[in-house]
Structure formats: C-alpha cells, structure tokens
Amino acid sequence: MAEDKKLVQEITSMSEDFAQWYTDVVKKAELCDYTSVKGCMAIKPAGYAIWENIQAELDRRFKATGVKNCNMPMFIPESLLQKEADHVEGFAPEVAWVTQGGLEPLQEKLCVRPTSETLFCDYYQRNVHSYRDLPQVLNQWVSVVRWEKTTRPFLRSREFLWQEGHTAHATEQEAEERTIQMLNVYADFCQDFLAIPVVKGQKTEKEKFAGAKATYTIESLMHDGKALQSGTSHNFGDGFAHAFGIQFADKDNQLKYVHQTSWGMTTRMIGAIIMVHGDDSGLKLPPRVAPTQVMIVPIMQKKEGVLEAARDLLAKLKEAGIRAELDDSDKSPGFRFADCEMRGIPLRIEIGPRDIEAGKCLFVRRDTHEKSDAALDSAAAAAAAMLDTIQKDMFEAAKAHRDAHTYTAVSLDEFVETVNTKPGFIKAMWCGCRECEDRIKEMTAATSRCMPFEQEQISDVCVCCGRPAKKMVYWGRAY
Amino acid sequence: MAEDKKLVQEITSMSEDFAQWYTDVVKKAELCDYTSVKGCMAIKPAGYAIWENIQAELDRRFKATGVKNCNMPMFIPESLLQKEADHVEGFAPEVAWVTQGGLEPLQEKLCVRPTSETLFCDYYQRNVHSYRDLPQVLNQWVSVVRWEKTTRPFLRSREFLWQEGHTAHATEQEAEERTIQMLNVYADFCQDFLAIPVVKGQKTEKEKFAGAKATYTIESLMHDGKALQSGTSHNFGDGFAHAFGIQFADKDNQLKYVHQTSWGMTTRMIGAIIMVHGDDSGLKLPPRVAPTQVMIVPIMQKKEGVLEAARDLLAKLKEAGIRAELDDSDKSPGFRFADCEMRGIPLRIEIGPRDIEAGKCLFVRRDTHEKSDAALDSAAAAAAAMLDTIQKDMFEAAKAHRDAHTYTAVSLDEFVETVNTKPGFIKAMWCGCRECEDRIKEMTAATSRCMPFEQEQISDVCVCCGRPAKKMVYWGRAY
Numbered sequence: 016m017a018e019d020k021k022l023v024q025e026i027t028s029m030s031e032d033f034a035q036w037y038t039d040v041v042k043k044a045e046l047c048d049y050t051s052v053k054g055c056m057a058i059k060p061a062g063y064a065i066w067e068n069i070q071a072e073l074d075r076r077f078k079a080t081g082v083k084n085c086n087m088p089m090f091i092p093e094s095l096l097q098k099e100a101d102h103v104e105g106f107a108p109e110v111a112w113v114t115q116g117g118l119e120p121l122q123e124k125l126c127v128r129p130t131s132e133t134l135f136c137d138y139y140q141r142n143v144h145s146y147r148d149l150p151q152v153l154n155q156w157v158s159v160v161r162w163e164k165t166t167r168p169f170l171r172s173r174e175f176l177w178q179e180g181h182t183a184h185a186t187e188q189e190a191e192e193r194t195i196q197m198l199n200v201y202a203d204f205c206q207d208f209l210a211i212p213v214v215k216g217q218k219t220e221k222e223k224f225a226g227a228k229a230t231y232t233i234e235s236l237m238h239d240g241k242a243l244q245s246g247t248s249h250n251f252g253d254g255f256a257h258a259f260g261i262q263f264a265d266k267d268n269q270l271k272y273v274h275q276t277s278w279g280m281t282t283r284m285i286g287a288i289i290m291v292h293g294d295d296s297g298l299k300l301p302p303r304v305a306p307t308q309v310m311i312v313p314i315m316q317k318k319e320g321v322l323e324a325a326r327d328l329l330a331k332l333k334e335a336g337i338r339a340e341l342d343d344s345d346k347s348p349g350f351r352f353a354d355c356e357m358r359g360i361p362l363r364i365e366i367g368p369r370d371i372e373a374g375k376c377l378f379v380r381r382d383t384h385e386k387s388d389a390a391l392d393s394a395a396a397a398a399a400a401m402l403d404t405i406q407k408d409m410f411e412a413a414k415a416h417r418d419a420h421t422y423t424a425v426s427l428d429e430f431v432e433t434v435n436t437k438p439g440f441i442k443a444m445w446c447g448c449r450e451c452e453d454r455i456k457e458m459t460a461a462t463s464r465c466m467p468f469e470q471e472q473i474s475d476v477c478v479c480c481g482r483p484a485k486k487m488v489y490w491g492r493a494y
Numbered sequence: 495m496a497e498d499k500k501l502v503q504e505i506t507s508m509s510e511d512f513a514q515w516y517t518d519v520v521k522k523a524e525l526c527d528y529t530s531v532k533g534c535m536a537i538k539p540a541g542y543a544i545w546e547n548i549q550a551e552l553d554r555r556f557k558a559t560g561v562k563n564c565n566m567p568m569f570i571p572e573s574l575l576q577k578e579a580d581h582v583e584g585f586a587p588e589v590a591w592v593t594q595g596g597l598e599p600l601q602e603k604l605c606v607r608p609t610s611e612t613l614f615c616d617y618y619q620r621n622v623h624s625y626r627d628l629p630q631v632l633n634q635w636v637s638v639v640r641w642e643k644t645t646r647p648f649l650r651s652r653e654f655l656w657q658e659g660h661t662a663h664a665t666e667q668e669a670e671e672r673t674i675q676m677l678n679v680y681a682d683f684c685q686d687f688l689a690i691p692v693v694k695g696q697k698t699e700k701e702k703f704a705g706a707k708a709t710y711t712i713e714s715l716m717h718d719g720k721a722l723q724s725g726t727s728h729n730f731g732d733g734f735a736h737a738f739g740i741q742f743a744d745k746d747n748q749l750k751y752v753h754q755t756s757w758g759m760t761t762r763m764i765g766a767i768i769m770v771h772g773d774d775s776g777l778k779l780p781p782r783v784a785p786t787q788v789m790i791v792p793i794m795q796k797k798e799g800v801l802e803a804a805r806d807l808l809a810k811l812k813e814a815g816i817r818a819e820l821d822d823s824d825k826s827p828g829f830r831f832a833d834c835e836m837r838g839i840p841l842r843i844e845i846g847p848r849d850i851e852a853g854k855c856l857f858v859r860r861d862t863h864e865k866s867d868a869a870l871d872s873a874a875a876a877a878a879a880m881l882d883t884i885q886k887d888m889f890e891a892a893k894a895h896r897d898a899h900t901y902t903a904v905s906l907d908e909f910v911e912t913v914n915t916k917p918g919f920i921k922a923m924w925c926g927c928r929e930c931e932d933r934i935k936e937m938t939a940a941t942s943r944c945m946p947f948e949q950e951q952i953s954d955v956c957v958c959c960g961r962p963a964k965k966m967v968y969w970g971r972a973y
Contacts, residue, residue: 051574051616052604055567060632063564085542088534088653089568089606089637090590095530112594113606116652117641118587125531127568127592127606137530153539158568158636162596173595174567 026357028295033239040289041168044298044358054166054173058282061358062169064306065285066176070156072208072303073178073280076200082154082180087134089157090125095133099258102132105225109161111173127160132226132251132277135181136259143273145264146185152193154180169286170243170494177281183273185265187252190274194250197278198231201246209284210301210410211235211291212417213245214440214489216465221452224277228252234464234489236417237290240438242464242491245287248278286494291413292382298359299381301409302402309339309398310360312351314367316343324371328364328394335395337402356381361405362398364389382409425474427458430490434459440491444484446477455479455490464489505836507774512718519768520647522836523777533645533652537761540837541648543785544764545655549635551687551782552657552759555679561633561659566613568636569604574612578737581611584704588640590652606639611705611730611756614660615738622752625664625744631672633659648765649722649973656760662752664744666731669753670708673729676757677710680725688763689780689889690714690770691896692724693919693968695944700931703756707731713943713968715896716769719917721943721970724766727757765973770892771861777838778860780888781881788818788877789839791830793846795822803850807843807873814874816881835860840884841877843868861888904953906937909969913938919970923963925956934958934969943968 026043027035041047046062058066074084090113097103110126128134139151158176166172180197184190198215205211213233223230227249235245256262256272265271292299302308309332313325325341332339342351348365355363365377375388378398382405389397420439424430433441441461445451455478456462466486477484505522506514520526525541537545553563569592576582589605607613618630637655645651659676663669677694684690692712702709706728714724734740735751744750771778781787788811792804804820811818821830827844834842844856854867857877861884868876899918903909912920920940924930934957935941945965956963 048617048620050567050613051571052567052569052613055569057567057613057617058565060562060564064562066565067563083539083543084546085539086537086545086637086655088529088531088536089639090531090534090653092530109596111592111596111604113590114593115591115603117589117643124594125590134529134531134536138527138536141527158565160568164596174569176565 026295026297029238029293036293036295037286037289038168040293040297040357046285046289046298047168054163056168056172058176061306062285065288065300065304066282068304068306069208069284070178073200073204074156076204077154077178077180080152080196080200082152084155085153086155086157087128087131087138089128091128091131091133092123092125094123095137096126098133098136099226099255102226102255106130106161109163111160111162128157129159129161130277130279131155131157131159131179132181132255133259135277136255136261136275139183139273139275140259140261143183143261143263146266149183149185149263149273150189150193151183152180153182154178167286169289170283175282177279179279180277182276183256183261184275185263185271185273187274190252190276191250194229194231194248194276194278197276198233198246198248201248201278201280202233205233205235205245205284206410208301208303209288210303210406210413211245211287212410212414214465214467216467216489218247218465219452219463219488221449222463224249226251226254228254232465234440234491235287235291236420236440236491237287237494238293238416239290240420240491242440242489242493243283243287243290244464244493245284246278246280249276251275251277292409293359296353297357299409300359300361302361302406305359305361306338307340307358307360308337308402309362309364310355311339311341311364311366312348312355313341313343314348314365314370318368320371321366321368324391325366328366328376328391331395332398335399337395337398339398352379362401364394364398380405382412423473424478427479430455430478431459434461434492438492440464440489442471442473442487442489443478444474444476445486445488446480446482447485448477448480448482451477451479459492461490461492464491464493505774505776508717508772515772515774516765516768517647519772519776519836523838525764525768525777526647533642535647535651537655540785541764544767544779544783545761547783547785548687548763549657552679552683553635555683556633556657556659559631559675559679561631563634564632565634565636566607566610566617568607570607570610570612571602571604573602574616575605577612577615578705578734581705581734585609588642590639590641607636608638608640609756609758610634610636610638610658611660611734612738614756615734615740615754618662618752618754619738619740622662622740622742624742628662628664628742628752629668629672630662631659632661633657646765648768649762654761656758659755659757661755662735662740663754664742664750664752666753669731669755670729673708673710673727673755673757676755677712677725677727680727680757680759681712684712684714684724684763685889687780687782688767689782689885689892690724690766691889691893693944693946695946695968697726697944698931698942698967700928701942703728705730705733707733711944714766714770715899715919715970716766716973717772717895718769719899719970721919721968721972722762722766722769723943723972724763725757725759728755730754730756771888772838775832776836778888779838779840781840781885784838784840785817786819786837786839787816787881788841788843789834790818790820790843790845791827791834792820792822793827793844793849797847799850800845800847803870804845807845807855807870810874811877814878816874816877818877831858841880843873843877859884861891902952903957906958909934909957910938913940913971917971919943919968921950921952921966921968922957923953923955924965924967925959925961926964927956927959927961930956930958938971940969940971943970943972
C-alpha cells in the first residue's frame with residue numbers, strides 16, 4: 016500500500032493551499048504539462064479528451080441553432096487590426112507580432128489573432144452584398160494568443176483553445192436576439208453538461224469587450240469563492256460595420272450597415288470543472304463530460320473467473336452506450352482506486368470472487384464516495400441510472416455551494432468586511448458610475464462580475480457612494 | 495433561364511485551362527475565399543464541412559488503432575527548432591518568426607510551427623522515463639505555417655489545416671510497424687472514403703522529410719495528369735531521440751533511446767477531391783465525404799401537394815441516415831439543378847406534380863448525369879443504394895483514369911517524350927543515384943514520386959544513366 020499513499024500524499028489539501036491543490040490536480044490527473052515555450056501549455060490526452068467532449072456537445076448545440084463552421088487565417092495585418100479604434104486599443108498591448116516570413120522581414124507586420132472580429136469583418140465586407148446573404152452565422156474552433164504576463168494552466172495562458180462565433184444580421188433586433196440566444200446556449204451547456212450553475216447577466220461599460228455595444232456573460236463560482244467568467248456574448252451593433260464598410264442592399268433597395276455579434280467559450284472551462292467539482296482526492300468529472308464514465312476494477316483478479324466476469328461486465332456497459340474501461344493492471348487495488356479518484360472517473364465498479372459468487376458487484380460513487388451493491392445481470396442499467404443521479408447531484412452540490420457563498424452588502428463597510436472574510440459572490444446595489452466600480456476594485460480587488468438579468472432590490476442606494484442605485488450587481492474577486 | 499446560363503458560363507472548361515477551371519470551381523462552389531492576409535485563405539462553410547467529414551472519419555480510424563489526441567503550443571523557440579540539424583535545415587528557410595510579444599521584443603524569437611516534431615520531442619523528453627510510458631501514440635488537429643512564395647487555394651497556402659501524429663516506441667521494429675500502419679490508414683481512407691486511388695511507396699533520399707530515416711507516401715493522380723502527394727508517414731529511427739535526449743529505462747534496466755514516427759494529412763485533400771473527380775459542371779463529391787448527399791428539388795412547387803410530398807421525402811431520407819436537403823427557393827429549376835451540380839451534391843431528386851401522381855420521383859446522378867425513376871414509397875432505400883453505387887463508380891472511374899494515364903519508359907528519350915506529350919505517372923527504372931534524379935528533374939520538371947511497394951521489373955537498367963537498376967520508381971510532375 017506504499018504506492019497508494021504516494022499517490023495521495025503528493026496532493027496538497029484544498030483548505031491548506033487552494034492554488035497548489037489546483038496545480039497538483041492538473042499534474043496528477045495528467046491534464047496538461049508545462050513546455051519550453053514560456054506561458055504556453057501542452058494539453059495531455061486526458062485533458063484534451065475533456066475538451067473533445069466539450070467541443071462535440073457545444074458544436075451540436077450550435078448547429079441546432081443554424082451555426083456553420085469555417086476557418087479564418089491565424090494572422091491579422093496591423094492595418095486591419097487598427098480599423099476599429101476601441102478594439103485595437105483593447106488588444107494591441109497583448110498581441111504577439113510576426114515580423115519575419117522565411118528569410119525576409121515582412122513589409123507589414125502581422126499579429127497572431129487574439130480574437131478574430133477584424134478577420135470576420137474583412138470576410139463579411141467581401142461576401143455580404145444583399146439581404147439574401149444574411150444572416151451570416153459562422154463559428155471557428157481555433158487557438159488564439161494573448162501575451163499574458165502571469166499564466167496558469169487552463170485559466171490563463173498565452174495560447175488557448177476556444178471557439179469564436181461571429182455573426183452578421185440585417186437588423187439590430189436580430190443581432191440582439193442572436194447575442195442572447197448564444198448566451199443561453201452557454202448557460203444551458205454549463206448547467207446541463209458540466210453541472211456548473213451560472214449567473215446570467217450583462218457586463219458593465221468598464222468590463223465589456225473592446226469594441227462591443229453590450230457584453231453578456233455567464234459567471235460561475237469556484238470552490239475557493241472566486242468567480243470565473245465562463246462564456247461571453249457580445250452585441251457590436253453596427254460599429255464594426257461602419258469601420259469596415261460592411262453594407263448590404265436591403266429588400267427596400269436601401270444600402271444599410273449590418274449588425275454583428277460574437278461569442279466565445281474556451282479551454283478555461285476545464286479549469287472551471289476542476290475548481291467547481293474537485294476535492295482532496297483529485298479531479299471529479301460530471302458523467303456527461305467524462306471521457307471515461309465507469310472504471311471496472313477487478314479484485315483478486317488472478318482467481319479463476321474474475322477477469323472473465325469483469326470483461327463481460329465491460330462489454331455490457333459499452334453495449335449500453337456507457338464509456339467504460341477496465342483497469343486490469345498489476346497494481347494494488349488501493350492504488351487503482353486512488354488513481355480512479357485522482358482522474359475523476361464518476362463511477363468505479365469493484366468486482367471480486369465473492370461478488371461474483373453472490374451475483375453482484377460494488378458501485379463506488381466518485382462524488383460522494385457512497386458504496387452500493389448492484390446485481391450483475393442488471394448492472395448496465397443500474398450504472399446508467401447511477402450516472403444520471405451523479406450528474407444531477409453534482410449540479411445540486413455545486414449550486415448549494417454557490418448559493419451558500421453568495422452574500423449581500425448594503426454598505427461599503429459591510430462590503431469590505433464580506434470580501435475579506437467570506438469569499439464568494441456579493442450582491443450589492445450600484446449607481447452606474449465608473450468611479451464606484453474603480454473604488455471598489457481598488458479597496459477590495461473585487462470587480463463587477465455582471466448585472467444579472469434577475470434583478471433584486473437589495474437597497475435603494477449605491478453600496479459605494481450612497482447615491483440612488485440603478486442596478487443590482489454581482490461582485491467578486493475573479494480568476 | 496438566363497440565370498442558369500450565367501452560373502454555367504462563368505466556369506472555364508477543364509480542357510481549355512485546368513488551373514483556371516480549378517480556381518473557378520473553388521470560387522463558384524464557395525469552398526474558400528481570398529483574404530487580406532497574403533497567401534492565407536478563409537475556408538468557407540461549404541469547404542469546411544468537407545474538412546469536418548474528413549476529420550471525423552480519419553479521427554475515428556486513428557482512434558481504432560490506439561491514437562490519442564492532444565495539443566502542443568503553436569510556437570517553437572529558435573533553440574528548440576535548431577536541435578536536430580537536418581530538420582532545421584529543411585524548415586528554417588520557410589518559417590514565420592514572432593519577434594515581439596505585447597509591447598516588448600522577445601529575448602528569444604519564436605517560430606510559428608511549420609510542423610511539431612521538436613515540440614513533441616520536448617514533451618517526450620519530459621514525459622517518457624520507463625518502458626511503462628511507451629508507446630506514446632499522439633496526434634493533434636491544428637494549423638501550421640510555411641512561408642510559401644506562390645500559393646493556391648487548398649494546394650499550397652502559407653497556413654493550412656492538418657493533423658500531425660507523433661509517436662515514440664521502445665523498439666525500431668515497433669516504430670517501423672506504426673509508420674506503415676498509418677500509411678495504410680491513409681491509403682484505405684483515400685480509397686474508401688474519398689474514392690481516390692493511390693500508389694503506396696517510399697520516398698527517395700532526395701525527397702524524404704527533413705530529419706527522417708525513411709518517408710513513406712501515398713501518391714494520387716489529378717485529372718490533368720499531375721501527381722499529388724496525399725499523405726506521408728515518417729520513421730525517424732532514434733535520430734530525434736539522440737538530439738533531444740529522449741531515453742527510457744527498459745525492462746532489462748538499460749537506458750535506451752526511443753524510436754519515433756510522424757504522419758500527416760492536410761486540407762490539400764480538398765484540392766485532390768476537386769481535381770480527381772470534378773468536371774466542367776463543377777465539383778463532384780463522393781457520397782461518403784459529401785456534407786449534403788442528396789438535394790431534393792421540387793418542380794412546380796406552388797402546385798398543391800408538391801412541397802408537402804418533397805418534405806415527406808426529405809423526412810424519410812433523413813430517417814434513413816442520409817444527409818439530405820430540400821431546395822425550395824424561388825429560383826428556376828434550371829438554376830437549382832446547375833447549383834446542385836456546381837456544389838457537387840452526389841444525387842439530385844426531382845419531384846413534380848406528375849411524378850407524385852405516378853407515385854415516383856426522378857433520380858439524377860451527379861457523377862454520370864444518368865437519370866432514373868424511383869418509387870416514392872421506397873425512395874429512401876433506393877437513394878441509399880444509389881449513393882453506394884455512386885461511391886463505388888467514382889472510385890472505379892478515377893482508377894480507370896489513373897491507370898490510363900500511367901505509362902512506362904525504358905530510355906531517357908522515351909521518358910522525355912512521354913512527359914511532354916502524355917501527362918501522367920511514368921514508371922521507370924532507377925539506379926538509386928541522386929544525380930539521375932536531379933538530371934531527370936532538370937530536363938523534365940518531373941520528380942520521383944515514390945518507389946512503390948509493388949515493384950515491377952520494367953527493364954534491367956536505369957532509365958537515365960543505363961547503369962544497373964535498383965528500383966522501379968513512379969515519376970511525374972507534381973503539385
């Protein structure tokens with residue numbers, strides 16, 4: 016059992032040092048690796064398999080709303096990036112520049128895309144001429160580069176994977192509807208598939224995307240009480256269309272500017288899964304996103320009939336559409352149990368000689384560590400039902416944690432006290448002024464996460480300045 | 495019918511100007527678009543949907559052989575690229591360099607990956623320690639950048655999409671087996687899925703990959719008689735392992751170097767599909783790779799019952815697992831027919847009032863333009879069978895064309911005469927010397943495509959120098 020201990024020992028406890036716990040999980044669950052490229056990570060197979068499941072499910076949901084995939088270049092000429100003033104101001108300080116191609120210096124330097132609004136605008140300018148060409152509802156699955164100073168696996172790296180949707184519409188209303196539609200796709204996806212509860216709302220002017228008219232966001236709460244922006248959807252109005260000259264002949268024969276949106280979700284959601292669900296035994300994957308949903312661990316597998324029974328069970332689980340595997344390695348059962356836990360596999364099934372004799376096997380849930388017997392001849396159906404239960408319970412547990420760590424504050428003193436003693440979301444009223452946002456950030460390092468669609472009247476005055484309140488805002492320290 | 499004519503008129507005939515025909519098809523079938531980024535293309539939804547099907551099928555075939563996906567950074571530090579001498583010599587002249595990150599110049603410049611051997615070596619060096627860590631069979635779906643001087647959509651662009659597999663093994667034999675295994679995956683994929691016949695063989699020393707011990711290739715023949723390298727698989731031996739210090743403790747407790755492979759297929763296969771199957775009506779997609787396999791075109795669709803019958807048929811086709819669509823636009827039937835042809839949709843089904851009355855519909859094959867009636871109540875099964883027939887017939891037609899354009903030459907005069915008058919593959923004997931390869935290229939612009947696994951003894955002497963022959967080689971002018 017020395018091996019088991021070794022595996023468990025090396026992980027720091029969450030309560031002791033959350034940041035170190037996170038790093039330990041990433042490493043021990045083999046999700047990603049550092050590289051010789053500063054600030055960039057290698058996503059290992061176990062981490063990438065999670066991303067593949069996220070991709071497949073999101074892509075399916077996108078396509079059900081009429082989204083089509085395409086691919087734009089990874090480079091943006093400097094002159095193109097500069098066309099929209101707010102946008103270039105927001106991104107220019109953090110881009111990587113290509114200045115040499117082959118053996119020669121480039122005439123115009125190219126940035127590696129930090130986001131692709133300008134490329135899609137360039138594309139729409141060439142491809143949209145008539146109302147018949149609208150709407151354009153495109154998406155691409157690519158990586159982008161932002162030259163961050165401090166980086167952390169999945170949460171903040173110089174290159175990260177994402178999808179970016181970019182649409183163009185004939186009317187302002189249609190663009191706004193698409194912006195909200197995609198925010199809802201993200202929210203439903205997070206809640207149904209990743210078992211992560213989210214708050215939907217609008218970003219303040221200070222926090223909105225560079226070049227956007229309005230930015231909508233879903234915000235989730237990590238186990239340590241810090242917030243994570245989990246997906247954003249932007250309505251650009253016709254600002255980019257004016258900057259890039261994207262006009263179309265409408266049904267009434269008038270030349271009009273298109274209205275645009277963009278929306279993105281990234282590999283940082285893998286970080287969210289770790290930090291919302293994980294515990295001191297390691298990663299904890301919701302069944303729907305788990306690459307391996309069930310691991311069968313045979314006990315005393317050298318005894319006659321054990322491996323055979325385990326393989327039969329594996330076949331039945333696979334037949335039932337469950338992503339199951341068998342760990343018949345020569346490591347001790349204790350090591351294999353700990354390994355399953357570290358990798359976050361939702362359900363472990365133990366099967367040994369006495370179980371087989373009794374016609375049963377043992378289910379061990381990753382989320383609650385609860386154990387229960389299941390009859391061997393109906394184990395596949397029982398496992399499927401158990402996975403559904405785990406998915407549901409993990410969402411409820413995350414929601415209960417989020418709700419228990421959502422506070423209110425009606426005065427600045429209370430706000431500061433809460434931030435410093437109770438990590439979580441703080442709901443507090445706001446006058447709408449940039450000054451109060453800046454002051455709160457300066458005093459507490461908390462930022463406005465969003466103005467939630469579901470407003471509450473906590474008090475009548477701004478928590479910071481005492482002037483009449485305009486909006487209830489979710490605040491928090493954030494990743 | 496003026497509209498139909500317009501659509502057809504704008505495409506150059508293949509026999510008149512093949513290069514212009516290719517460009518016309520790419521444009522009219524809306525596969526890709528030029529961009530403001532010189533030498534880089536935007537892949538439009540119709541083109542990207544083909545790539546998505548290629549990806550899904552190849553990925554499925556890879557995974558069936560044990561491949562796992564991952565993701566490495568897009569940048570390579572200069573010092574890392576330089577570690578393997580042949581490799582850096584091959585790639586350095588054509589890479590793009592990032593020299594500035596954010597507002598500051600980089601201490602070490604980074605190239606945008608032209609291929610990722612060095613990154614995978616760096617990864618294996620950190621992650622492989624014991625024979626228990628082997629084999630490593632990884633793949634990534636990404637884009638790479640090579641600073642080409644002249645570019646053509648899909649065939650040669652500064653950025654292109656591909657997959658690159660990179661593996662590490664305990665023994666030389668296992669690496670060689672994996673190299674051949676993946677070449678066979680490519681060959682079967684091309685033949686079964688893209689209906690493109692290929693020749694399997696080994697590249698000569700002159701044509702092999704920079705840093706490889708052996709490069710294997712599949713070569714296909716385009717309609718104009720030019721060859722296209724369609725997929726390559728490289729055995730690196732332990733050369734990279736020595737350069738990067740990738741060692742593992744073997745079962746016998748000895749420290750050994752790993753043996754590595756890599757293999758790739760790119761978006762240039764979309765170019766191959768166009769140039770192998772297309773005709774003067776436009777693109778012609780094999781059913782298995784076609785995003786839309788069947789297009790239903792209702793005739794006199796304003797008559798009562800026509801649209802209803804067309805929608806019924808659409809539902810039945812979809813239920814049978816066929817990727818079908820309905821073109822109920824207000825354009826003339828002739829325009830819609832021509833549009834289906836241009837986009838390469840394998841099967842068109844026309845349905846009008848008289849068909850419905852007679853309980854039938856009309857099948858029109860894209861590949862042969864043949865028409866046949868089908869009973870409405872069994873149309874789905876008939877369409878599925880017809881798609882299978884089209885897939886098979888397209889492969890046979892491409893193979894017949896390839897075979898009819900494969901020649902032999904036993905003297906240099908005959909070789910030169912054949913190259914200049916009969917575009918296609920030339921099979922000819924070779925002594926194995928670089929000088930003869932260089933001379934043939936200089937005289938004819940033809941290069942050695944491969945030394946096929948299926949050797950034939952065409953003559954006893956080298957077609958160029960007359961010395962004893964070592965290998966029969968496929969030669970040809972190539973894209």
